[in-house]
Amino acid sequence: MKIKSYVENYKVERTNPTIIVVCLCCYIQILKIPGFTLLVLMTTAMTATCTPLISILYDPTRPYMVSQRRNIQHNPSNKDLTIVLCIFDTPSINGLIRLLDISNASLYNPLSVYALRIIELVGRSTPLFIDHVNQEVPHIYRWTHTINSLKHFQELREFVRFQFFTSVSPKKSMFQDICLLSLEQDASLIILPFNKGGGVHNHAIQTVKLQVLDHAPCSVAIFVDKGLLPSTNIRNSHRQYTKHKFAMLFLGGADAREALVYADRMVANPEVSLTVIRFFSHNYLGDNEEERKLDDEIVTSFWVKNELNKGVVYKEVVVRNGEETIAGIQAMNDGSYDLWIVGRKQGINPIFITGLSEWSENEELGLIGDFVSSPDFYGAASVLVVQQQILRA
Structure with a gap:
C-alpha cells in the first residue's frame, strides 16, 4: 500500500515503466538521488532515440x-x-x-x-x-x-x-x-x-x-452513390432489368485501363449500354510512349470484342489543356447517364488536367472523378473511380 501511495503521489502510474521501477528503488533506498537522476536521464535519452529509430526501421505496411x-x-x-x-x-x-x-x-x-x-x-x-x-x-x-x-x-x-x-x-x-x-x-x-x-x-x-x-x-474502387443507379429485380428464374446507361472516360494510364476492363465486364450484360470516350492530346504532346502503347492495346482489344455490340459506342476527343478536357466531358453529358466510370490518376497525360488542380476538393477521387461527382456537374449519375494495383515490391 505504501508503494502504491508513493507512485500515486508522484503521479508516475502512467509513465514509462522503467521510471516507475527507478522511483520504487529510490523509495526503498536502493538508489541515491544522483543515481536516480542518471537513470531517469538515460531512460529519457533511450526513449528519444529508439522511438524514431523504430519508426524508420519498421514499416507496418x-x-x-x-x-x-x-x-x-x-x-x-x-x-x-x-x-x-x-x-x-x-x-x-x-x-x-x-x-x-x-x-x-x-x-x-x-x-x-x-x-x-x-x-x-x-x-x-x-x-x-x-x-x-x-x-x-x-x-x-x-x-x-x-x-x-x-x-x-x-x-x-x-x-x-x-x-x-x-x-x-x-x-x-x-x-x-x-x-x-x-x-x-x-x-x-x-x-x-x-x-x-x-x-x-x-x-x-x-x-x-x-x-x-x-x-x-x-x-x-471508390463508389459515389447518388441513389439513382437502376436496380435489377428477379422474379422466379427470370431477370427483369431496368436499362442501364453508362459512360467511361478513358484518359490513359493504368487506372484508366483497369476502369475499362471493369466496364467491359459490366457491358457483358445485354441490357447495359456503354459509351467510351478516349481523350488524346493535340499532336500527342505530353504522352508517355510506353503507356500509350499499353492503352492502344487494351482499347483495341475492347473494341474488337464489342464491335458487334450495339450497346457499345466508342468516341475520340482531342484536347490541348484541362479546360478543353472539361469542355469535352460536358459536351457529351446530356444528363441521361446512370453511371460514370473513370480512372483515378495513374498515367494520365498531364496535358489533360492542366489548370484543374484548384478545382479538386476530394483527393481520393482524383481530379476528373471529383469533377463528375460534384453537385455542379449536370445530372444525377453515380460515379465509380478506379485505381489499379500499384506494384511496390
Whole structure:
C-alpha cells in the first residue's frame, strides 16, 4: 500500500515503466538521488532515440507490398473475381448492392465477396477482427440487418458468394485490417463507399480511404452513390432489368485501363449500354510512349470484342489543356447517364488536367472523378473511380 501511495503521489502510474521501477528503488533506498537522476536521464535519452529509430526501421505496411498482379485486368478468366467490400455505415449498403449487381456475376465470371463491416474502436476496448464463420460476434457489434440484405441478394444471384467479417479498431489502423484481409484472401479489388459531406467522422474516413489507396495490395474502387443507379429485380428464374446507361472516360494510364476492363465486364450484360470516350492530346504532346502503347492495346482489344455490340459506342476527343478536357466531358453529358466510370490518376497525360488542380476538393477521387461527382456537374449519375494495383515490391 505504501508503494502504491508513493507512485500515486508522484503521479508516475502512467509513465514509462522503467521510471516507475527507478522511483520504487529510490523509495526503498536502493538508489541515491544522483543515481536516480542518471537513470531517469538515460531512460529519457533511450526513449528519444529508439522511438524514431523504430519508426524508420519498421514499416507496418511492408506486408502489403506484393509483386504479384492482383487486379481486374490480370484476373484469370477461370477464377472468381474476389472483392473486399468495405462497409462504414449501413445507409451505404443499398448502393453497394447495386454496384455488385451491375458487376455482372455469371457462370464464367462469378464474384466472391468478403464483406467487411468497419467499426471505430471507442474507449479502451480491445481491437477485434471477427470472422463470422468461426467466431461469435458480440451483441454490440452485430449488423444483422445489413447481413440479411446481402444474404438476400446472394439468394437472388446464384453466382455471388459472401463471407462476412467485422473489424473493430481505432481509425489509425482501420486501413491495415482492410489491406490485411485483401492480402490474405488474394483479392483483386477493394470497394470503398464515398462518404458525402464534411464533419470530423467523414474526414477521418477520408483519411482511411487515402491510406488504403496508398497501401492496398490490389486495385481499389471508390463508389459515389447518388441513389439513382437502376436496380435489377428477379422474379422466379427470370431477370427483369431496368436499362442501364453508362459512360467511361478513358484518359490513359493504368487506372484508366483497369476502369475499362471493369466496364467491359459490366457491358457483358445485354441490357447495359456503354459509351467510351478516349481523350488524346493535340499532336500527342505530353504522352508517355510506353503507356500509350499499353492503352492502344487494351482499347483495341475492347473494341474488337464489342464491335458487334450495339450497346457499345466508342468516341475520340482531342484536347490541348484541362479546360478543353472539361469542355469535352460536358459536351457529351446530356444528363441521361446512370453511371460514370473513370480512372483515378495513374498515367494520365498531364496535358489533360492542366489548370484543374484548384478545382479538386476530394483527393481520393482524383481530379476528373471529383469533377463528375460534384453537385455542379449536370445530372444525377453515380460515379465509380478506379485505381489499379500499384506494384511496390
